[in-house]
Each structure stands twice: as C-alpha cells, then as structure tokens.
Amino acid sequence: MPPLLLIVEDDAAFARTLRRSFERRGYHVISTDSHDGMVDLLAGHRPDYAVIDLKLGGASGLTCVQTLRTATPDVQIVVLTGFASIATAVEAIKLGASHYLAKPANTDDIERAFGLTTGNPDAPVDGRQSSIKTVEWEHIHQTLVEVDFNISEAARRLGMHRRTLARKLEKRPLR
Incomplete structure (x- = not known):
C-alpha cells in the first residue's frame, strides 16, 4: 500500500x-x-x-x-x-x-x-550575525504567532499602522 x-x-x-x-x-x-x-x-x-x-x-x-x-x-x-x-x-x-x-x-x-526524524548535534552553530532587518522580521513574526496571525492586533502590539505591517509582510524574508 x-x-x-x-x-x-x-x-x-x-x-x-x-x-x-x-x-x-x-x-x-x-x-x-x-x-x-x-x-x-x-x-x-x-x-x-x-x-x-x-x-x-x-x-x-x-x-x-x-x-x-x-x-x-x-x-x-x-x-x-x-x-x-x-x-x-x-x-x-x-x-x-x-x-x-x-x-x-x-x-x-x-x-x-x-x-529526518532526529536532530543533528553536528549542525553548525556559527552563522552570520543577524542584521537589523532580520531582527525586525523575527520580532514581527514572533508577534504574529502570539496573536494567531491577526494582522490588526499584531500592528497594534508593534506600534505601527496596519498598512505598514501588511507592506512589510508582502516583502520576501531576508536570508
């Protein structure tokens, strides 16, 4: 089967x-x-x-x-x-x-x-440092998780206009 x-x-x-x-x-x-x-x-x-x-x-x-x-x-x-x-x-x-x-x-x-059913203890732990934009992106997504992806509530908690947050979310994440 x-x-x-x-x-x-x-x-x-x-x-x-x-x-x-x-x-x-x-x-x-x-x-x-x-x-x-x-x-x-x-x-x-x-x-x-x-x-x-x-x-x-x-x-x-x-x-x-x-x-x-x-x-x-x-x-x-x-x-x-x-x-x-x-x-x-x-x-x-x-x-x-x-x-x-x-x-x-x-x-x-x-x-x-x-x-991949188990973790890899040999995974590299040294990576490049996060940029300000990456830190911002992480903070936005942490807030979105906390509010179950409610854009209006996330914007309120982040202290930004809903449209500004929507524009940021439309951009591709930084690598």
Missing part, C-alpha cells in the same frame, strides 16, 4: 504541483486548503506524511500541526513557509512538526525532511 500524504496548502497551483510530484513518486495524496478541510479529511484518513503551509489565508498552519499531531501521533509533518522565522519554526516543532522548510522547497527537500 502506498504511503498516504496530506497536503494543506491554500495556493492551488502549488498544491497541484506538489500533488503531481508526490504521486509520481508513488504516494497516495489527499489535499485541502484549510484547517476545517483537513479535519474533514482526517475523519476518513490517517496520513503517514503531511506538508502544511504555515500561512493559510488568514489562518495559521500551526493550528493544523497541532490538530494533526493529536489525531495521528505517528505522522511525519513538514511545515513549509514563505514567511520563515525562528519564532514560527520553534512553535511548529513544539506543536509536533517533524521539520520546517522555507520556500522555495522542492519535492526532494520535502521528502528528505520526512526522513
């Missing part, structure tokens, strides 16, 4: 591309674009693997991680995001994700992440 993969992604074109790619690799794939849709799918399926987008419209994929981990404790969950931050990575892992990948990530990256 082929492994069952659940994809929770609100970008229909990207979800379709992932589905086709994993099906060519022998996976049986089910997909949805929301937490509620995932709950409906879980009523009849127990996936072996899952790829969950961090930002699902106005909702957080972290809720999906938590729900999925509770429903299916053995599932390997990879959180995929275009809004990578240390804060959301930590929260995703705490809630039960197996791995966290920043977009763009391809099928090889995701499949490799499914196989």
